[in-house]
Amino acid sequence: MESRQLATTVLVGKKPIMNYVLACLTTIQSGSNEVIIKARGRAISRAVDVVQILQNRFFKDLKVKDIKIGTEQVQSQTGQTLNVSTIEITVSR
DSSP: OOOOOEEEEEEESSSOHHHHHHHHHHHHTOOEEEEEEEEEEHHHHHHHHHHHIIIIIIOTTOOOEEEEEEEEEEEEOSSOOOEEEEEEEEEEO
8 A cells, every 4th residue: 555645734824925935845845745735815826926936946846736726605704704715726746
C-alpha cells in the first residue's frame, strides 16, 4: 500500500501575500507533496497570487492539480444571509 501524506491546508486571509507563500514553502519543504490553498471573498485574488509566486519564483515543477469554486452562505452582523464566493486550489510537486 502506498504511503501518502495528507495534504496541508493554507487559509488565505488579509495578511501579506508572502506570509502565505512562506507557509506553503514550509509545508512543501517538510515533505508534503500537496498543499491546498483556500480563500473566500476578497482574498481569492490573493490566493491566486500565492500560487503564481510559488510557481514562478520557487518551484518551476509545481502543478495545479485541482481548482474548486463554490459559494458559502454566511450571516452578516445585521442578520442577513450573504453569499460569499470560495476557491480551493490544490497544488502538487
